[in-house]
Amino acid sequence: MRTILPTAFFLIFLAPLSLLGGSEDKGKIVLETSVSNSSPYVGQNIELTYSLLFSATAPTIVDLNQPLHQGLWAKEKKEDRMMPSMPVTRGERQYRRAVIKTMRLVPLQTGKLSVTGYRVLCTIPEEISLDRDPLNHDSLIVTAPAAVLDIQPLPLPAPPSFSGAVGRVEIERTTSRDSIKENQTAVITTIISGNGNIRTMREPSLLYPETLGLLTSETTRGDTISIRQEVMAKKAGSVTIPSVKITYFDPEQNTYATAASSPFVLTILPAASPAGSFPETMHRDSLDGYQNRKKIPFQIIGAGLVVLTILIVIYTLLKPWFTGLKKARALQKESHSPAASFADSVTTTGEIRRSLYEELEKIITPHPRAMTCQKLSEALSKAGMTEETLKELLSLLDALDMADFSPGKKNTNETEQLRKRAEKLTLQLRCFQPSR
16 A cells, blocks of 8 residues: 655755756656664664665655564654754765655564565656646656664573563652552553563562552553552551562663662552441440430421421522522633632652543543553544544653653653643543544
8 A cells, every 4th residue: 555655745845945846857756764773682672764865856766565564563663753854965066955764663573674665656756836736747657775784693692581572671669649448459550661672571479468459450661560459458557569570681781670660669558447336445335425416306406497497498599699600600600710729739650641541531431551652543533523623632751751751851841841731631631522
């Protein structure tokens, strides 16, 4: 199936006017192949890039077929397809270069592997002019050179705890609540990130003490692995949530290393006493006094019923007035600050993400937090969400992941910008009416 790349139309406006039309080099087009590492370890993330070099009018590009990559896990990075062209030199020739396809590769076996067969159809307008027929053009099929990879085996012996991850890995565990009561629940989230092969590595085993029972577990796998688990407290006391460790191979240091989350303490409080019961330590005299106070004279009960009846009548008469006043205040508040509650309570990237998913749970079921970006996009499109809103939502979720899991300290200004975007998007989600 042929696919027209958005890049093509973008390139036409990026090429300088001196290169458009009437050039002797018209039709000179080259397709380049480059990889970030031609001798990676098995399981190591690498990047494959296809670039188009042109020396005259920027062409329209049509995919004729996808690359063949036996023995390699591959995923296209669609977000990189709208890139500007830049001037480059090859030998003595001047070109403009634009990236038209970028793919993430993970070798699944050792030995010589290759990525072959990528071809594009380039359609070159004869001349860019308002007086010309836009259908007049020349066409050219260009084939990309094969990318040949020499996949290296991991050093032996590998530790028994080796997870299959190759590349730097980081792991973090957080809880939604620091303390809960018996029979209440808390959500514990485990995030695995880094520049390793996150999409293909094995999920770690997560264990809990006997005083906590695991109710649900949801895993979202993408550029990070997010494991969201709901646990219930069985017994009062302090419970230590143990560290989770992942052994990985670091190709930069050529050694095996271990990433570990920090353990933390979850406090479990005793459950509240049932209504009408008395603590065992209550003094007997106090219990007798309580029982005696329950013997209320019949006259007092009758007077109380009369008063209660009067209050019910008054409430019934005034209820419409109170209801109208409440709605008027709500509308006034909404008109002045439609997302004030969101802005006041959400200050971190984690809270921003959690707030967005809470709004999504009102639109689609079940469990949008457990959906991949593709599944989430399909579900929201099916519900009738506009392409513009859906694009902003996916872009914002990617930006939150990058802000949370990129190395280095978090930027306060960046977090504020993400919060403002989320505030605006939340208002759109609250106004969205799913199609049935």
